Amino acid sequence: MIINFCTKTDTGKVRRANQDFCGYHVADKYDIAFFVVADGMGGHNAGEIASSVAVCSFIDAAKDFFDVESHEGLERFIKHTIKRANIRVRARAMSDTRFKGMGTTLVTAAVTDSFVLFANVGDSRAYMIRNGVMEQITKDHSYVQYLVDQKKISKEEASSHPRKNEITRALGAEDDVEIDVFLQNYNKGDCILLCSDGLTNMISETQISNIIMDNASVYEAVDKLIDCANNAGGKDNITVILIRL
Numbered sequence: 001m002i003i004n005f006c007t008k009t010d011t012g013k014v015r016r017a018n019q020d021f022c023g024y025h026v027a028d029k030y031d032i033a034f035f036v037v038a039d040g041m042g043g044h045n046a047g048e049i050a051s052s053v054a055v056c057s058f059i060d061a062a063k064d065f066f067d068v069e070s071h072e073g074l075e076r077f078i079k080h081t082i083k084r085a086n087i088r089v090r091a092r093a094m095s096d097t098r099f100k101g102m103g104t105t106l107v108t109a110a111v112t113d114s115f116v117l118f119a120n121v122g123d124s125r126a127y128m129i130r131n132g133v134m135e136q137i138t139k140d141h142s143y144v145q146y147l148v149d150q151k152k153i154s155k156e157e158a159s160s161h162p163r164k165n166e167i168t169r170a171l172g173a174e175d176d177v178e179i180d181v182f183l184q185n186y187n188k189g190d191c192i193l194l195c196s197d198g199l200t201n202m203i204s205e206t207q208i209s210n211i212i213m214d215n216a217s218v219y220e221a222v223d224k225l226i227d228c229a230n231n232a233g234g235k236d237n238i239t240v241i242l243i244r245l
Contacts, residue, residue: 003033003111005243006218010226012198013234019047020196020239021055021104025062031113032074034062035241039124039196041170042093042102050089050104054171057085058108071117071183074110078119079179082106082171086121089172103170107138107194111243116192118182122167124239125200127208128184129191134209137182141169164201192243198236202229218242 003026011018019040026033038054040047061081085106093099105122118126120138123145128135139145143166144158158164171177186192191212199208207228215221222240229238 003243003245004218005033005035005241006222007035007241008222008226009237009239010230010234012237013230015237017045017048018237019045019051020198020237021048021051022194022239022241023055023059024241025059027062027065030065030067032065033111033243034059034065034108035111035192035194035243036106036108037124037194037196037239037241038104038106038171039122039198039237039239040102040104042099046093046099046102047104049092049099050102050172053089053092054085054104054106057088058082058106071115074112074117075181075183078108078110078117078181082108082119082121082179083177086171086177087175090175093172103172105167105196106171109192109194109241109243111192111245114185116184116186118184119179121169121171121177121179124194124196126182127193127195127205128186129193129209129212130187130189132209132213134193134205134212136205137184139180140167141180142167159201165197186245188245190245192241192245194241196237196239198234198238199225199229199240201236202232202234202238212242218244
């Protein structure tokens with residue numbers, strides 16, 4: 001499998017530690033590549049531990065991935081892998097009182113030669129960009145998204161709502177976790193973006209799409225996305241994975 005991608009994480013301008021974590025694994029033998037972003041939460045560096053445990057657990061499983069004949073088989077594999085990551089995060093949280101209550105978001109993309117399977121828990125996001133049009137694939141598991149769904153506030157109001165950082169699902173929060181999965185076909189030239197909310201809370205989707213479309217190099221595009229988020233305040237950790245198909 002030949003795909004062009006870049007992964008990068010940045011502490012931002014305000015936080016002292018980076019609680020984001022990301023990773024990838026390309027399994028050429030099976031024509032599939034796995035990508036994952038996590039945004040941890042919890043004091044005493046617990047968020048940093050939660051996100052790293054989740055991502056490392058996911059990538060370790062991806063390295064043992066065996067061929068499946070359908071997207072249903074891949075979906076089962078991804079759900080099982082994320083549930084196992086949830087168990088590991090929760091076990092780590094319960095092993096030390098300093099880590100009590102820690103958790104992490106998780107968003108993943110499994111890119112095959114004919115489709116992409118996305119999965120998420122929390123408010124880290126996956127987008128697809130086609131011909132300059134950017135579409136959010138995942139749906140935030142957050143309090144403000146609940147308000148939007150209930151038509152109590154607009155999407156624009158959600159972006160500045162005082163409770164916009166409250167998530168309703170996270171790895172490590174419960175013994176089991178509910179996972180949303182999205183199947184997408186793609187065309188050559190499409191782009192996939194996985195990111196933590198340190199990007200989307202700082203710059204608009206229009207700005208993000210324009211930067212991606214204006215830069216043929218995924219490395220330059222990712223650098224500019226992070227620079228733009230930092231120039232806008234950099235109030236949170238910023239993690240970006242950009243894949244050009």
